[in-house]
Amino acid sequence: MFGQLFLTLSMTLALQTSLPADIEKRIDALLARMTLEEKLGQMSQATSMRNPIAEEIKQQIRQGRWGSFLNAGLPEDRAEAQRIAIQESRLGIPLLFGRDVIHGYRTVFPIPLGQAAAWNPGLIERAAAIAAREASTEGVHWTFAPMLDVTRDPRWGRVAESLGEDPYLTGRLGSAMIRGFQGGSLREAGRIAACAKHFAGYGAAEAGRDYNSTVIPENQLREVYLPPFQDAVAAGVAPFMTAFNALNGVPASGTRFLLDRILRKEWGFTGVVVSDYESVLEMVQHGFAAGPAEAAQKAVTAGVDMEMVSTTYFDNLRRLVEKQNVSIASIDAAVRRILRLKYQLGLFDAPVRPAASVQTANDARGIAKELATQSLVLLKNDNGVLPLSPSVKRIAVIGPLANSPVDQMGSWVMDARPEEVETPLTSLQRKFGAGRIRYVAALRNSRDTSREQFNAAIEAAKASDVVLLLLGEEQILSGEAHSRAFLNLPGAQEELAAEIAATGTPMVTIILAGRPLTFQNVAAKSAGVLYAWHPGTMGGPALLDVLTGGVSPSGKLPISFPRAVGQIPIYYSHLNTGRPASPGELGIPLGSPVNPEGFTSKYLDVDFTPEYPFGFGLSYTTFEYSKPRASTAELTPGSSITVSAEIANTGKRAGEEVAQLYIRDLVASVARPVRELKGFSRIRLNPGEKRTVSFTLTPRDLSFYNESMELVTEPGEFQAWIAPDSASGSDVRFRFRANTNRQ
Ligand code: BGC
Numbered sequence: 001m002f003g004q005l006f007l008t009l010s011m012t013l014a015l016q017t018s019l020p021a022d023i024e025k026r027i028d029a030l031l032a033r034m035t036l037e038e039k040l041g042q043m044s045q046a047t048s049m050r051n052p053i054a055e056e057i058k059q060q061i062r063q064g065r066w067g068s069f070l071n072a073g074l075p076e077d078r079a080e081a082q083r084i085a086i087q088e089s090r091l092g093i094p095l096l097f098g099r100d101v102i103h104g105y106r107t108v109f110p111i112p113l114g115q116a117a118a119w120n121p122g123l124i125e126r127a128a129a130i131a132a133r134e135a136s137t138e139g140v141h142w143t144f145a146p147m148l149d150v151t152r153d154p155r156w157g158r159v160a161e162s163l164g165e166d167p168y169l170t171g172r173l174g175s176a177m178i179r180g181f182q183g184g185s186l187r188e189a190g191r192i193a194a195c196a197k198h199f200a201g202y203g204a205a206e207a208g209r210d211y212n213s214t215v216i217p218e219n220q221l222r223e224v225y226l227p228p229f230q231d232a233v234a235a236g237v238a239p240f241m242t243a244f245n246a247l248n249g250v251p252a253s254g255t256r257f258l259l260d261r262i263l264r265k266e267w268g269f270t271g272v273v274v275s276d277y278e279s280v281l282e283m284v285q286h287g288f289a290a291g292p293a294e295a296a297q298k299a300v301t302a303g304v305d306m307e308m309v310s311t312t313y314f315d316n317l318r319r320l321v322e323k324q325n326v327s328i329a330s331i332d333a334a335v336r337r338i339l340r341l342k343y344q345l346g347l348f349d350a351p352v353r354p355a356a357s358v359q360t361a362n363d364a365r366g367i368a369k370e371l372a373t374q375s376l377v378l379l380k381n382d383n384g385v386l387p388l389s390p391s392v393k394r395i396a397v398i399g400p401l402a403n404s405p406v407d408q409m410g411s412w413v414m415d416a417r418p419e420e421v422e423t424p425l426t427s428l429q430r431k432f433g434a435g436r437i438r439y440v441a442a443l444r445n446s447r448d449t450s451r452e453q454f455n456a457a458i459e460a461a462k463a464s465d466v467v468l469l470l471l472g473e474e475q476i477l478s479g480e481a482h483s484r485a486f487l488n489l490p491g492a493q494e495e496l497a498a499e500i501a502a503t504g505t506p507m508v509t510i511i512l513a514g515r516p517l518t519f520q521n522v523a524a525k526s527a528g529v530l531y532a533w534h535p536g537t538m539g540g541p542a543l544l545d546v547l548t549g550g551v552s553p554s555g556k557l558p559i560s561f562p563r564a565v566g567q568i569p570i571y572y573s574h575l576n577t578g579r580p581a582s583p584g585e586l587g588i589p590l591g592s593p594v595n596p597e598g599f600t601s602k603y604l605d606v607d608f609t610p611e612y613p614f615g616f617g618l619s620y621t622t623f624e625y626s627k628p629r630a631s632t633a634e635l636t637p638g639s640s641i642t643v644s645a646e647i648a649n650t651g652k653r654a655g656e657e658v659a660q661l662y663i664r665d666l667v668a669s670v671a672r673p674v675r676e677l678k679g680f681s682r683i684r685l686n687p688g689e690k691r692t693v694s695f696t697l698t699p700r701d702l703s704f705y706n707e708s709m710e711l712v713t714e715p716g717e718f719q720a721w722i723a724p725d726s727a728s729g730s731d732v733r734f735r736f737r738a739n740t741n742r743q
Contacts, residue, residue, distance in 0.1 A: 023340060023343040023344070024340075026343065026348070027336050027339045027340060027343070030091065030093070030339060031332055031335060031336065031339070033091060034091065034335070036317075036318055036321065036328075036331070037063075037064070037065075037318070038064040038090070038091065038093075039331055039332070039335045040313055040314045040317050040318065040331070041063070041064040041065045041066055041067055041314070042064075042067035042068075042093065042306075042335050042338050042339065043067060043300075043305060043306050043307060043313050043314075043317075043331070043334055043335065043338065044065070044066055044067060044068070044306070044307055044311065044313055044314050045066070045067065045068040045069065045070055045098065045274065045306050045307065045308045045309065046066045046068075046069050046070075046072065046309065047069070047070050047071060047072060047277075047308075047309050048069075048072050049069060049072045049073045049077050049081055051073065051074065051077065052074075052076075052077055052080075053073065053077050053080060053081055057081075058081075058084055061081055061084045061085050061088075061089060061095070062084060062088045062089050063089070063090075064089050064090060064091065064093065065314070066095065067093070067095065067096060067306065067338055068095060068096040068097070068098060068142075068306060068338075069081070069095060069096075069097055069098070070097075070098040070099065070100075070144075070308060070309075071098070071099050071100060071414070072097070073097075074355075075138040075139050075355040075356065075357055076355040078097050078138070078139035078140075078355065079139055079352075079353060079354055079355035080355075081095055082094060082095055082097075082139070082352065082353075083352045086352055087352065093339070093342070093348075094342055094347040094348060094350070096141050096142060096338075096341065096342055096345070096347065097139055097140050097141050097142065098140075098141070098142040098143070098144060098195075098274075099135060099140045099142070099143060099144070099415075100143065100144050100145070100412050100414070101131050101132070101135045101140065101143035101144075101145060101181075101192070101415075102143075102144070102145045102147070102161060102411075102412035103115065103127075103131075103145075103410065103412065103413075103536065104127070104130075104131050104134075104368070104413070104416065104536060104537070105131045105134035105135040105138075105140075105358065105415045105416070106134045106358045106360055106364075106415055106416055106417065106420070107130060107131070107134060107360060107361075107364040107365060107367075107368050107416075107420075107536075107537050108368065108409045108410070108413050108416045108421070108536035108537040109127045109131070109367070109368050109371050109372070109536045109537075110371055110372050110375045110410075110533050110534065110535045110536050110539075111160045111161065111410040111411065111478075111514060111533055111534045111536075112145075112146065112147065112160070112161050112162060112163055113159060113160050113161070113162055113163070113164060113514070113515070113533055113558060113559065114372070114375040114410075114532075114533030114534065114535060114536075115127070115163070115173065115371060115375060116162075116163040116164045116169060116170075116173055116558035116559075117374075117375045117376075117377050117531075117533065117555040117556060117557060117558050117617070118371055118374035118375045118554075118555055119169070119173075119374075119555075119556055119558070119658040119680055119682055120371075120374055120682055121172055121173055121175070121176035122176070123367070123370060123371050123374065124173055124176045124177055124180065124371070125176040125177065125179050125180035126180060126367050127180065127367050127368070127371050128145075128176070128177040128178075128179075128180025128181045128194075129180040129181070129183065129190075129191075130361075130363070130364045130367055130368075131143070131180075131181070132180065132181045132182075132183070132190060132191050132192045133190040134358045134364065134415075135192055135415070136189075136190050136191065136192050137190075137356050137357070137358045138355070138356065138357060138358055138415070139355060139356075140192060141192055141193060141345050141347065142192055142193040142194075142195065142238070142239070142341075142345075143181055143192055143193070143194060143195060144195045144197060144241060145177065145181070145194060145195060145197070146163070146173075146174040146177040146178065146194065146196070146197075146232075147161045147162055147163075147197050147198065148163070148170055148171075148174045148196055148197065148228040148229055148232060149161075149162055149197075149198055149200075149201075149202045149203030149225075149243075150162070150164075150165060150166065150167050150170050150203050150204075150224055150225055150228065151164075151165065151203030151204070151559075152165045152203075152204075152559075152560075152568070152569040152570070152571040153203070153204070153205070153207075153208040153568055153569055154208070154487060154515040154516040154517075154559065154561075154562065154568065155207070155208025155209070155483050155484055155485060155487065155515075155565065155568060156203065156205055156208040156209075156210060156483055156515075157210055157411075157477075157478045157479050157480060157481060157482030157483045157484070157514070157515075158202075158203070158210060158478075158479065158480055159203075159478070159514070159515045159516075159559070160410060160411055160478040160479055160514035160515055160533075160534070161411070161412070161479070161480075162203060163228075163558060164557075164558030164559040164614075165558065165559045165560060165571045165572075165614060166558065166571075166572075166573070166614065166677050167223070167224050167225070167227040167228055168227070168676070168677045168678060168679075169558055169677060169680070170227075170228040171227050171228040171230075171231035171232075172231070172680075174196070174228050174231065174232055174235075175231050175232060175234070175235035177194065178194040178196075178232055178235040178236065178237045179235060181193070181194040182194050182236065182237070182238065185344075186238060186341075186344045186345045186346070187344070187345065187346040192345075193238035193239060193341065193344075193345060194232075194237050194238060194239075195237070195238070195239045195240065195241050195274070196228075196229050196232035196233075196237045196239075196240045196241070197240070197241035197242075197243070197276070198241055198242065198243030198244065198245075198252070198276055199229055199240050199241065199242050199243055199252060199258060199259070199263065199273075200221070200225055200226060200229060200243060200247065200252060200258055201214040201216050201221065201225050201243065201245060201247040201252070202214070202243035202244060202245050202252070203225070204216055204225065204245075205245060205483075208483050208484075208485075208568065209483050210480060210481045210482070210483050211244045211245065211481070212245065213245055213246045213247075213249075214245045214246070214247050214248075215247075215248055216247060216248065218705070218709055219670065219704075219705040219706075219707075219709065221247075222705050222709070223704060223705055226262065229263075230267055233263075233267045233268070233269050237271070238271050238272065238341055238344070239271050239272040239273065239274055239341065240263065240269065240271065240272070240273045240274070241273075241274050241275070241276055241308075242259070242273065242274070242275050242276055242279060242304060243276060243279070244276050244279050244282065246286050246288070250288065251279070251282070251283045251286045251288050252276075252279070253275045253276065253279040253280050253282075253283060253299050253302070253304055254280075254283050254288055254289070254295070254298035254299055254302050254304075255302055256301070256302045256303070259273060259302045259303035259304065260302060260303050263303070264303060270337070271337060271341065272305045272306060272337045272338055272341050273303055273304050273305050273306070273337075274304070274305065274306040274307075274308055275299060275304045275306065275307050275308045275310075276308060277308050277309050278308065278309045278310040279308070279310075280295050280296065280299040280304060280307050280308075280310050280312050280313070281295055281310035281312050282310075283295040283298060283299070292310075292312040292315060292316055293312070293315075293316040293319070293320065295312050296312035296313050296315075296316040296317055296320065296326075297316075297320050297325055297326055299312070299313075300313065300317065300326055300330060300331070300334065301326065301330060304334075305333075305334035305335075305337050305338055306334070306338060317331065360420060365537065365538055368536055368537050368538040369538035369541050369542050369545075370542075371536075372532075372535040372536055372538050372539050372541075372542035372543075373542040373545055373546060373551055374554055374555055374656070375532075375533055375535060375542075375555050376530055376531070376532055376535070376542065376543065376546050376553045376555050377530070377531040377553065377555035377556065377557055377616075377617040378528070378529075378530055378546075378553035378555075378617060378618040378619065378620075379523065379529040379530070379531055379612055379616075379617075379618065380523055380526065380527075380528055380529040380618070381527075381528045381618055381620070382527045382528065383527065384620075385466070385506055385508055385527035385528040386508060386528045386530070386546075386547060386549075386620065387546070387547060387548055387549025387620060388466060388547055388548055388549070391465070392465045392466050393436060393465055394436055394438065394463060394464040394465050395428065395432060395436060395437050395438070395464055395465070395466055395467075395468060396437075396438045396439075396440070396457075396460040396461045396463070396464035396466070396467040396468070396505070397424070397425055397428055397437055397438070397439045397440075397468050397470070398439070398440050398441075398442050398457045398460060398461065398467055398468070398469050398470070398496070398500060399441065399442060399443070399468075399469050399470035399471050399493075399496070399510075400441055400442065400443040400444065400445050400446050400448065400470070400471070400474070400491075400493070401424075401446065401470040401471060401472045401474070401510075401511075401512040402423065402424050402425045402439065402441065402468070402470040403423045403424070403425035403426070403439070403441065404423065404445070404474065405418035405419070405421035405423055406418050406421075406474075406475055407445075407446070407472075407473075407474040407475045407512065407534070408421060408423060408424075408512055408534055408535060408536070408539045408540075409421060409475065409534060409536055409537070410475060410478070410479075410514055410533070410534025410536065411475060411478055411479030411480070411482075411514065411534075412479065416537065420537060421536075421537050421539070421540075422537065422538055422539070422540035422541055423539070423540045424468070424470055424510070424539065424540045424543045424544070425437075425439055425540070426540055427540030427541050427543065427544040428468070428540075428544060428547075431544055431548065438460035438463060438464055439460070440453055440456045440457040440460045441453065442454060442456070442457040442496050443491055443492060443493065443496060445474050445491070446471070446472060446473050446474040446477065446489070446490050446491055446493060447474070447477075447490045447491040448491045448492065449491050449492045450492070451492060451495070454495075454496065454499055457496065457499070457500060458499055458500065458503055461500045461503040461505045461507075462503050462505065464505055465505070465506075466505065466506050466507075466508065467500055467503075467505050467506070467507045467508065468508050468510060468547070469496075469497060469500060469507055469508065469509045469510065469526070470510045470512060471489050471493045471496075471497065471509060471510070471511055471512075471519075471522070472489070472493075472511045472512035472513040472517070472532075473489075473490065473512070473513040473514055473515070473517070475514075475534070477490065477513075477514065478513070478514025478515050478534075479514065482514075484515075485565070486565060487515070487516065487517050487518045487562070487565055488517065488518055488519065489511075489517060489519055489522065493522075494519075494521055494522060497509065497521070497522040497525060497526075498521070498525065501525035501526070506527045507525065507526045507527060508526060508527060508528040508529070508530070508547075509522055509523065509526040509528070509529050509530075510529075510530045510532055510543065511529070511530070511531050511532060512532045512533065512534055512535065512539070513531075513533065513534070514533070514534055516557075516559055516560075516561040516562065517561075518561075518562060518563065518564060518565065518611070520563065520611065530543070530546065530547075530553065531555075531557075549620065549653070552619045552620040552621055552653055552654065552655035552656070553617065553618065553619060553620065554617070554619060554655060554656035554657065554658065554682070555617050556615050556616060556617035556658045556660075556724075556725065557612055557613070557614055557615060557616050557617060557725075558614070559571075559614060560572055560610040560612070560613055560614045560726075561610055561611045561612040561613075562610055562611060563606050563607060563609075563610065563611040564606045566603070566606065567603070567606065567608075567610070570610050571614065572610075572613060572614040572615070572674075572675055572726035572727070573673035573674070573675055573676050573677070573726075574673060574674060575671050575672070575673060575674070576671065576674050577601045579599060579600045579601050580600065580601055581598070581600040581601050581602035581608050582600070583609075585598055585600055585602050585608070609727070613725050613726050613727035614725070614726040614727075615658075615660050615677075615723075615724070615725035615726040615727075616724075616725040616726075616727070617658075617725070619651075619653075619655040619656075619657065620651070620653045620655060621649055621650075621651030621652065621653040621654070621655040621685075621687065622649070622650045622651040623647055623648065623649060623650065623651075623655070623657045623685070623724060624647070624648045624650045625645050625646075625647055625659070625722060625723065625724065625729060625730075626645050626646040626647075626648075627645070627730045627732065628643050628644065628645040628720060628721065628722045628729075628730070628731065628732040629643070629644055629645070629732060630642070630643050630720065630732045630733075630734045631643075631644075632734065633734055633735065634734065634735045634736075634737050635697070635699060635702075635734060635735070635736045635737070636736075636737050636738060637699055637713075637738050638699075639698075639699075640696050640697060640698045641696070641697050641734060642694050642695065642696050642697075643661060643694065643695050643696075643697065643720045643722060643732065644692050644693060644694035644695070644722070645659070645692070645693060645722035646690055646691070646692050647659055647683065647685065647690065647691055647692075647693060648685070648688075648689070648690040649685035649686060649687050649688060649689050649690075651687060652687050653687060654684065654685065654686045654687065655684070655685065656682055656683065656684045656685075657682070657683055657685065657724065658680055658681070658682045658724075659680065659681050659682075659683065659693045659722055659723075659724070660677060660679070660680045660721075660722070660723055660724070660725065660726070661677070661678050661679035661680065661695040661697075661720065661721070661722055662675040662676060662677055662678065662720070662721045662723060662726065662729075663675070663676055663678050663697070663701070663702065663718055663719065663720050663721075664676070664718065664719040664731075665702060665704070665714070665716065665718055666716060666717045666718065666719065667716050667717070668704065668714050668716065669706050669707065669714060670704060670705070670706055670707060672704060675721070675726055677726070678695065678697060678701050679695035679697075681693045681695070693722060695722070697720070699713040699736060699738075700713070702718060702736055713736060713738070714736070715735070715736050715737055715738050716735065716736060717733055717734075717735050718733065718734055718735070718736060719731040719732070719733055720732050720733075720734065
């Protein structure tokens with residue numbers, strides 16, 4: 001028995017260890033046979049095969065002109081293109097099909113920002129595995145996800161695709177997605193390569209305007225923007241994608257600092273680096289390259305292996321190699337990485353297959369519902385208006401987001417089908433029967449300003465026991481190149497809310513949006529507020545379960561919600577400043593007879609705090625946190641400390657809670673944030689039940705970059721909180737004692 005186990009184990013190990021060496025030999029042999037043109041073809045990714053594949057493209061595939069396609073073709077086109085590449089090109093090198101499988105393929109999960117609100121890496125991993133399975137069935141090998149850009153700017157349209165404002169949360173959840181897409185090995189059936197994007201700093205676009213420049217000091221870059229990418233390398237992510245932005249003046253597709261020094265040398269990344277869409281050519285627009293040839297030279301020498309869409313590599317690298325401006329060694333290194341990825345994916349060994357298409361499966365819809373449920377954040381619940389009481393007989397469902405399948409899917413859903421989406425309206429009608437539901441969209445879409453349907457909506461509200469008002473942003477208001485300067489509910493939605501509130505029927509507002517919005521007026525008039533993001537295919541059933549009390553809401557905000565656009569960037573892990581405002585120092589409205597007082601860091605016309613802090617989210621039950629305890633008063637190099645707290649469900653319902661561990665380094669050679677997230681744990685508690693949650697910290701968790709850009713942990717005093725959000729909780733103190741700053 002033991003012998004058998006040992007044999008199986010050693011065979012598995014042998015297989016794993018012999019594979020890479022074998023791959024390298026096969027790559028050597030292939031490289032030796034490739035012409036420079038064929039090499040440059042491998043380094044080129046095209047976006048269209050036309051539909052169906054054009055003769056010209058078929059011919060190019062036979063000639064080895066393209067190594068990869070993105071977002072191209074139907075499954076049958078991909079299958080045929082692959083057949084041509086394998087059977088009719090000189091060397092039979094298979095194509096690599098990349099696609100934006102961002103939050104699901106056929107089954108749509110909540111937008112990434114919504115997924116982040118679930119704070120549940122295990123569930124996110126399962127969702128990504130389903131997306132991989134569906135995509136790979138239809139001939140996709142590689143997704144351009146996860147997006148690991150930390151962002152503190154809800155104006156930026158791509159905040160929807162982000163995992164929020166915090167590097168630790170982004171790193172944990174992004175790594176879970178990578179594991180879900182890639183599995184234990186890229187060769188596993190139903191797995192695809194992930195892609196860590198956009199490297200780096202893209203989420204800090206100035207003024208939240210997409211593609212805008214970013215200016216990030218190196219310590220902030222290393223502490224905030226880079227860690228999720230380093231986590232991705234540790235999680236074994238296959239390729240990296242560069243970003244569109246110029247970081248400190250250098251476009252991300254031409255930066256040796258990021259691509260060579262940090263990614264390759266410091267982190268030891270050996271995978272493929274792909275540019276973003278035409279971002280190599282855009283270096284000309286940036287004013288960083290005089291023309292396409294210089295752009296190609298700068299990108300390839302910085303370490304971009306594959307050029308997405310623009311053709312500066314194919315058009316210029318031959319001449320650049322001949323003139324010795326680019327070494328053939330750097331071309332070979334890039335091609336080696338690309339071929340290695342194809343081998344790792346098993347593409348060279350896969351038989352030519354006919355196209356297959358995805359069948360929607362129950363497990364996919366089940367996970368989509370669970371993830372959407374956990375992503376819902378309860379922001380307000382006066383007098384327990386939620387869950388809806390059984391005495392509620394007549395329900396008015398009002399608003400442009402109540403029955404809008406496309407909008408509820410959010411951005412990046414090119415393979416989904418709106419007819420498979422369950423909207424809040426259809427779920428409510430199924431549960432309560434159409435007779436008990438009065439539905440009025442009231443506005444044609446979220447931007448509509450017409451009041452034509454307002455009377456019908458008011459009548460429906462008057463004739464009901466409760467109003468569910470579904471407001472927000474339609475699909476096209478967030479995502480790439482969809483930044484906003486105002487974050488209010490667009491169109492006449494605020495007026496609609498005011499009219500409905502005036503009927504006196506209790507109103508629960510449910511917001512479906514791609515970003516944090518500012519909606520104080522509406523919240524003030526609502527008895528309850530649920531934030532639902534763009535919840536995807538199963539948003540309706542998820543909302544129904546929460547509204548009717550089948551499950552308590554348990555989502556927590558992955559990003560601070562501002563009170564006003566003027567507060568942006570607003571984030572919990574800010575520095576204290578020399579003049580911090582005290583909690584009571586709220587804004588004094590301009591025009592008020594009171595003189596603005598106090599020379600502290602605040603605003604005159606709005607409170608300095610966020611509307612809802614990072615990590616915040618209510619439940620139908622209540623949780624009480626004990627004061628945290630530390631396992632030791634003093635941490636030393638090489639040791640660890642455990643911080644724990646007891647959490648009790650003091651309410652009447654079962655619920656899940658996400659407990660969050662924060663720390664603060666009180667005095668350091670570089671001022672440290674007032675709080676930093678270092679751990680979290682989602683627990684389920686029945687009424688009356690208590691559980692101790694514990695987190696272990698090592699000196700590495702207390703480290704930061706000093707003025708010389710060294711990662712250090714300095715001796716001194718620290719605070720630690722275990723809290724329900726970033727703005728509350730009590731702390732415990734401990735010290736780090738060491739003779740040097742090294743951990
Ligand atoms: C986006 C990427 C995306 C690529 C391919 C670009 O415009 O920035 O995130 O993966 O297009 O669609």
